[in-house]
Amino acid sequence: MSPLKIKKGxxxxxxxxxxxxxxxxxxxxTLAVLVENEPGVLSRVIGLFAGRGYNIDSxxxxxxxxxxxxxxxxxxxxxxxxxxxxxxxxxxxxxxxxKVNDLTVEGPxxxxxxxxxxxxxxxxxxxxxxxxxxxxxxSVVDSTLESFVFEITGTSEKIDAFAExxxxxxxxxxxxxGVAALARGSVA
Amino acid sequence: MTKTMTGAKMVVQALIxxxxxxxxxxxxxxxxxxxxxxFQQNSIKHVLxxxxxxxxxxxxxxxxxxxxxxxxxxxxxxxxxxxxxxLTDALMDSIPIIVLTGQVPTFMIGSDAFQECDTVGITRPxxxxxxxxxxxxxxxxxxxxxxxxxxxxxxxxVVIDIPKDVQFATGKYTEARQxxxxxxxxxxxDMEMITELAEAMETAKRPVFYTGGGVxxxxxxxxxxxxxxxxxxxxxxxxxLMGLGCYPASGDNWLGMLGMHGLYEANMAxxxxxxxxNIGARFxxxxxxxxxxxxxxxxxxHIDIDASSINKVIKVDIPxxxxxxxxxEDLLNVWKSRGRKTNKEAVQKWWGQINEWRKVDCLKFEQxxxxxxxxxALSRLQELTKNHDRYICTEVGQHQMWAAQYLxxxxxxxxxxxxxxxxxxxxxPASIGVQMGHPDALVINVAGxxxxxxxxxxxxxxxxxxxxxxxxxxxxxxLGMVRQWQELLHGERxxxxxxxxxxxxxxxxEAFGAKGIICSDPDDLDDAIMEMLNHDxxxxxxxxxEKHENCFPMIPSGKPHNEMxxxxxADTANAIKSDGAVMV
Ligand SMILES: Cc1ncc(C[n+]2csc(CCOP(=O)(O)OP(=O)(O)O)c2C)c(N)n1
Ligand SMILES: [Mg+2]
Numbered sequence: 001m002s003p004l005k006i007k008k009g010x011x012x013x014x015x016x017x018x019x020x021x022x023x024x025x026x027x028x029x030t031l032a033v034l035v036e037n038e039p040g041v042l043s044r045v046i047g048l049f050a051g052r053g054y055n056i057d058s059x060x061x062x063x064x065x066x067x068x069x070x071x072x073x074x075x076x077x078x079x080x081x082x083x084x085x086x087x088x089x090x091x092x093x094x095x096x097x098x099k100v101n102d103l104t105v106e107g108p109x110x111x112x113x114x115x116x117x118x119x120x121x122x123x124x125x126x127x128x129x130x131x132x133x134x135x136x137x138x139s140v141v142d143s144t145l146e147s148f149v150f151e152i153t154g155t156s157e158k159i160d161a162f163a164e165x166x167x168x169x170x171x172x173x174x175x176x177x178g179v180a181a182l183a184r185g186s187v188a
Numbered sequence: 189m190t191k192t193m194t195g196a197k198m199v200v201q202a203l204i205x206x207x208x209x210x211x212x213x214x215x216x217x218x219x220x221x222x223x224x225x226x227f228q229q230n231s232i233k234h235v236l237x238x239x240x241x242x243x244x245x246x247x248x249x250x251x252x253x254x255x256x257x258x259x260x261x262x263x264x265x266x267x268x269x270x271x272x273x274x275l276t277d278a279l280m281d282s283i284p285i286i287v288l289t290g291q292v293p294t295f296m297i298g299s300d301a302f303q304e305c306d307t308v309g310i311t312r313p314x315x316x317x318x319x320x321x322x323x324x325x326x327x328x329x330x331x332x333x334x335x336x337x338x339x340x341x342x343x344x345x346v347v348i349d350i351p352k353d354v355q356f357a358t359g360k361y362t363e364a365r366q367x368x369x370x371x372x373x374x375x376x377x378d379m380e381m382i383t384e385l386a387e388a389m390e391t392a393k394r395p396v397f398y399t400g401g402g403v404x405x406x407x408x409x410x411x412x413x414x415x416x417x418x419x420x421x422x423x424x425x426x427x428x429l430m431g432l433g434c435y436p437a438s439g440d441n442w443l444g445m446l447g448m449h450g451l452y453e454a455n456m457a458x459x460x461x462x463x464x465x466n467i468g469a470r471f472x473x474x475x476x477x478x479x480x481x482x483x484x485x486x487x488x489x490h491i492d493i494d495a496s497s498i499n500k501v502i503k504v505d506i507p508x509x510x511x512x513x514x515x516x517e518d519l520l521n522v523w524k525s526r527g528r529k530t531n532k533e534a535v536q537k538w539w540g541q542i543n544e545w546r547k548v549d550c551l552k553f554e555q556x557x558x559x560x561x562x563x564x565a566l567s568r569l570q571e572l573t574k575n576h577d578r579y580i581c582t583e584v585g586q587h588q589m590w591a592a593q594y595l596x597x598x599x600x601x602x603x604x605x606x607x608x609x610x611x612x613x614x615x616x617p618a619s620i621g622v623q624m625g626h627p628d629a630l631v632i633n634v635a636g637x638x639x640x641x642x643x644x645x646x647x648x649x650x651x652x653x654x655x656x657x658x659x660x661x662x663x664x665x666x667l668g669m670v671r672q673w674q675e676l677l678h679g680e681r682x683x684x685x686x687x688x689x690x691x692x693x694x695x696x697x698e699a700f701g702a703k704g705i706i707c708s709d710p711d712d713l714d715d716a717i718m719e720m721l722n723h724d725x726x727x728x729x730x731x732x733x734e735k736h737e738n739c740f741p742m743i744p745s746g747k748p749h750n751e752m753x754x755x756x757x758a759d760t761a762n763a764i765k766s767d768g769a770v771m772v
Contacts, residue, residue, distance in 0.1 A: 047313055093342075
């Protein structure tokens with residue numbers, strides 16, 4: 001067999017803490033997975049979660065480096081610490097995966113989600129909806145005499161809270177992007 | 189100067205550049221251009237199998253026995269779907285194989301074209317990695333990368349799906365050394381952890397090496413280092429089904445195989461040890477038995493190249509991520525430089541205990557009467573072949589476990605069996621792959637009659653290529669392992685576990701032009717085996733054995749290691765409780 005050239009900057013070191021402390025409590029973790037932007041890569045990641053019975057609470061994916069041919073998949077998942085470690089190791093095993101970061105344990109991070117809300121109503125409800133949108137810093141991106149579409153960004157919890165308030169005011173449809181997340185500070 | 193050539197030619201060129209000498213395959217419309225190129229060269233030998241599953245198992249047998257990757261070539265659609273069992277088998281047992289599949293032309297993909305299937309979709313979960321190559325310019329680099337990925341890190345199967353128009357079109361050929369890859373698994377273990385393991389070895393009172401297929405996958409150096417480590421420390425060593433041969437069966441410290449049908453002394457040692465050193469094994473459920481009762485008092489170290497194997501089912505205290513050979517080399521150096529210490533007195537006492545367990549003689553059997561016991565057949569086979577340059581394959585079932593128990597393996601890469609997936613039909617095509625890799629060796633497939641029938645068409649392949657593979661069938665006229673479970677677990681209701689309407693195996697062999705031998709009398713057995721060994725050509729040996737023999741020792745599902753069933757007088761009726769019955 002003839003050997004290939006190992007690309008500069010390729011890491012062979014595992015990011016996984018192989019010595020975790022295990023408890024039985026379910027935890028929610030946000031994972032940032034840097035992948036080769038190849039056809040099928042998302043399906044590998046989703047197939048892994050489906051095939052091994054892991055949870056996906058939220059998933060977003062988009063190309064983040066066109067020249068470098070990289071996409072970033074942000075997954076919010078939950079499980080016991082042992083399962084979380086296993087998920088990270090299994091992700092790391094996928095050939096197209098370059099890096100797995102667990103933003104929940106690797107220092108502070110920021111998480112944001114964008115959502116669009118369609119709210120239908122007239123009179124008092126309509127006025128109340130606008131008032132609450134203002135408090136939540138949601139902006140109106142479409143309006144008719146009987147409806148609004150609001151755009152809101154924030155943490156998932158903020159969006160959940162907004163949804164709960166809009167429910168009695170004529171909320172008919174929601175579209176959410178899922179979580180995008182980055183570690184705080186200067187380190188990439 | 190960059191070479192340009194057709195995609196089909198690139199396939200052959202890349203295989204040659206990668207040192208491939210044998211391809212197992214079956215043609216069809218979507219791979220005709222590649223077959224045309226194969227026709228026009230002499231560097232690579234193509235073996236026409238009789239079913240694509242056979243091609244993949246043959247590639248596995250070739251790979252496992254030579255240490256080189258195996259290659260299979262199949263057509264689109266049904267060719268690719270027939271390869272799926274072999275791919276899954278190779279994934280479970282970490283066997284490096286490259287499977288090339290033809291695909292309908294790119295402009296027809298997605299149109300439900302004739303013999304189209306979503307090959308990369310179907311094979312995604314049963315390969316280490318796969319590619320659909322849509323541009324001829326990229327084909328050669330994918331081919332080279334495929335070999336790299338199949339063979340580095342934890343080895344495994346890969347699929348390259350090549351549309352027919354990509355095979356016809358001309359493109360640039362990239363040499364292997366020009367191909368860049370980011371896939372670079374860690375091979376060196378963490379020195380701090382290795383030192384911790386060395387320290388644990390110095391003080392351990394009841395240590396045991398628990399080795400597995402990872403030692404064999406790591407290469408001959410790993411087995412060599414393991415032998416040195418065992419000899420230097422004097423610790424006992426056991427192995428999984430997949431690791432047989434990494435330490436010689438004739439070695440003083442050998443406890444035999446462990447696990448569900450493993451030896452009493454091996455399982456007891458695992459249960460009672462205070463330091464378990466797992467080298468390239470994965471705490472499979474056939475090994476651990478009931479998890480919460482698995483080796484309750486031990487410190488556990490685990491050396492593995494795959495991070496996801498560590499802490500997956502059993503929490504370990506000393507995890508070492510790395511290649512077995514690299515880690516063992518460092519471990520030996522560290523341990524030696526610290527003064528080669530062990531707790532000699534305690535270890536000696538430990539051996540005293542082990543020798544007590546050995547006295548149970550858990551593999552003893554009595555050959556009485558006129559019916560051949562399967563254990564006897566294998567003991568005689570061992571005796572009469574032990575001085576040969578010998579490779580053993582198996583099918584799946586009782587015969588497989590008996591082969592693991594009664595045949596001795598002195599070296600790695602000599603034992604080819606379907607461990608993780610348990611694929612009936614694996615052994616015969618695998619034996620063909622082994623014989624292709626070792627033309628002058630004695631290759632025997634220990635088979636059950638039911639398993640063997642699953643890929644019996646490969647007798648045509650063996651004849652065509654004059655491969656003198658010996659098919660040693662322990663014919664109990666039963667799906668023996670299924671029957672055994674029904675006896676233990678389902679009130680002796682033998683639902684569909686009888687092999688009815690079996691063929692006359694001698695006539696079947698003769699129909700293919702092969703030699704058939706039948707033997708039913710223990711007194712004739714040695715002569716019959718010698719006749720098989722002396723025949724220069726494929727032999728189908730129909731060895732009629734005791735029909736209702738059970739395979740012992742056995743750890744029933746859901747039981748801990750120290751509750752084994754031993755031999756004839758075992759209380760089998762109540763062995764498996766209902767909570768164990770849900771497990772397989
Ligand atoms: C492809 C496949 N189908 C079904 C099984 C389940 N199974 C395991 S062992 C066995 C019986 C095998 O019978 P035989 O080959 O005669 O071997 P024996 O146990 O009698 O030695 C079966 C059906 C399997 N392992 N593989
Ligand atoms: Mg049978």
